[in-house]
Amino acid sequence: MALFEPGSPCPLCGLPMLETEDTIGFSHLASSNPLILPFDDGVVHRQCISAWDQRDEFVAAWNSEAGDLALIVTPTGEVCYAAGRPVLGDILFGATVGSLMGAVVGWACCWLVGEQDIVWSGGAIGALAGAFGGAAIGARHGVKRTDATSSEIGTTVCIAYALLPALLVLLGGIGLVRGRLAGHFMLGAAFAFPMSGLLIGGVLDRIYEGILKRR
Numbered sequence: 580m581a582l583f584e585p586g587s588p589c590p591l592c593g594l595p596m597l598e599t600e601d602t603i604g605f606s607h608l609a610s611s612n613p614l615i616l617p618f619d620d621g622v623v624h625r626q627c628i629s630a631w632d633q634r635d636e637f638v639a640a641w642n643s644e645a646g647d648l649a650l651i652v653t654p655t656g657e658v659c660y661a662a663g664r665p666v667l668g669d670i671l672f673g674a675t676v677g678s679l680m681g682a683v684v685g686w687a688c689c690w691l692v693g694e695q696d697i698v699w700s701g702g703a704i705g706a707l708a709g710a711f712g713g714a715a716i717g718a719r720h721g722v723k724r725t726d727a728t729s730s731e732i733g734t735t736v737c738i739a740y741a742l743l744p745a746l747l748v749l750l751g752g753i754g755l756v757r758g759r760l761a762g763h764f765m766l767g768a769a770f771a772f773p774m775s776g777l778l779i780g781g782v783l784d785r786i787y788e789g790i791l792k793r794r
């Protein structure tokens with residue numbers, strides 16, 4: 580896959596490509612096809628190539644030479660790798676992780692603001708909302724990947740959800756929330772949530788990858 584250098588110009592719109600933008604990179608095919616040449620070993624905005632009037636001709640030309648790294652056009656018109664198309668497994672895995680993390684986060688948030696009576700409802704609401712968010716992240720995830728077995732769904736879900744209690748802890752620290760944690764401990768606790776999310780999500784991703792690889 581081509582190395583992405585932030586700031587390098589997009590071959591289609593000519594604007595510098597930023598790290599925060601959605602891009603798609605291509606391997607070196609040493610192709611002589613003029614449709615492929617501008618992208619061979621290059622990177623382009625996903626939006627630009629998806630809206631390009633020669634998109635379908637390019638995808639067909641690329642697929643005739645690229646072997647395993649076949650491209651598809653999704654129903655919403657986006658160019659992505661065929662191996663990364665949304666699969667039911669990703670959606671289910673995202674929903675499962677989202678539901679578990681949502682329950683923990685919902686419970687923790689109620690506990691942090693001192694709402695003893697509603698911690699269990701908080702957990703249940705979190706689990707339900709979390710499942711939907713996780714499914715959406717799982718469905719969206721594949722567009723970025725070039726192989727069929729890698730997963731960052733768990734990490735993405737866990738870190739994203741852990742930001743909520745981290746925010747509450749920080750708000751507690753500045754006195755906006757009736758907090759249980761104080762002082763230096765507060766800052767540590769605020770970082771502990773996303774860090775735990777990173778660790779737990781990573782472990783869940785490796786388990787999911789193991790299942791994908793065995794199929």
Ligand SMILES: [Zn+2]
Nearest residue numbers: 589592624627
């Ligand atoms: Zn562009």
